[in-house]
Every structure is written in C-alpha cells, then in structure tokens.
Amino acid sequence: MTDCLFCKIVSGxxxxxxxxxSPGAVAFRDINPQAPTHVLVIPRAHHPTAxxxxxxxxxxxxxxxxxxxxxxxxxxxxxxxYRIVFNTGAQAGQTVFHVHAHVLGGRGLNWPPG
Ligand code: 5GP
Ligand code: ZN
Numbered sequence: 001m002t003d004c005l006f007c008k009i010v011s012g013x014x015x016x017x018x019x020x021x022s023p024g025a026v027a028f029r030d031i032n033p034q035a036p037t038h039v040l041v042i043p044r045a046h047h048p049t050a051x052x053x054x055x056x057x058x059x060x061x062x063x064x065x066x067x068x069x070x071x072x073x074x075x076x077x078x079x080x081x082y083r084i085v086f087n088t089g090a091q092a093g094q095t096v097f098h099v100h101a102h103v104l105g106g107r108g109l110n111w112p113p114g
Pocket of ligand 2: 004
C-alpha cells in the first residue's frame with residue numbers, strides 16, 4: 001500500500017528504531033511508548049487487521065507471534081511477563097490499519113486494560 005505508514009517503515013521510507021527483522025516480519029519501537037518495553041511487530045505485507053492476516057496468511061501471523069516472543073526474550077521480560085495486544089477497530093483504539101502486535105512489558109500491567 002503506497003499510503004500506509006507501516007508499509008513505509010517496512011520499505012525504509014519512514015525511519016524507525018528497528019529491533020528485529022525476520023523474513024516476513026519487522027519489529028520496531030513504538031514512537032509513544034506506554035511501558036518500558038513497547039515494541040510493535042508487523043508483517044512486511046499489508047493486511048489491515050489480525051483477523052484478515054489470519055485468514056490470508058496464517059503462517060505469517062504465527063511468525064509475528066514468534067517474533068513478539070523473541071522481542072520479549074531480547075528485552076529480558078519473557079520471564080517476568082509481557083502482553084501482546086492487537087487493537088482491532090476504531091473503538092478498540094486501532095489507529096494504524098496495518099496489523100501490528102504491541103509487545104508491552106517491563107512494569108506491572110493492569111488487567112483488565114482500559
Ligand atoms: P494502534 O493505536 O493502531 O493500536 O497503534 C498504533 C501505534 O503506532 C501507536 O502506539 C503509536 O504510538 C504508534 N505509531 C504511530 N505512528 C508511529 C510512527 O511513525 N513510528 C512509530 N515507531 N510508531 C508509531
Ligand atoms: Zn501497510
């Protein structure tokens with residue numbers, strides 16, 4: 001997609017602090033972190049939501065989740081605990097319609113989220 005912010009991060013047109021790359025996914029730090037670790041993991045290919053990625057390419061959704069766990073390992077929060085969030089739709093707070101897993105951790109996380 002030519003007009004998608006996260007496609008532009010994949011292509012390098014928009015800079016980002018990339019922390020991991022795999023054949024089908026890219027992980028980079030959120031520009032407005034909500035926790036000591038706040039990394040976004042996205043598929044290189046454009047899919048709007050987690051459900052659409054699951055339907056179109058389940059192997060890549062699995063790769064996004066595997067990379068999300070590896071981010072937690074790299075950040076030293078895999079043992080203490082971390083949260084993976086896919087906001088889906090406007091009322092849930094999705095603002096960028098290129099699917100992204102938020103990886104959050106490094107502090108106690110409230111449940112349920114707001
Ligand atoms: P959403 O609200 O769609 O679940 O998450 C979008 C996330 O993308 C937000 O947490 C926001 O801070 C982050 N974000 C928005 N624009 C940029 C950007 O240009 N670079 C980076 N690294 N993160 C961004
Ligand atoms: Zn995109």
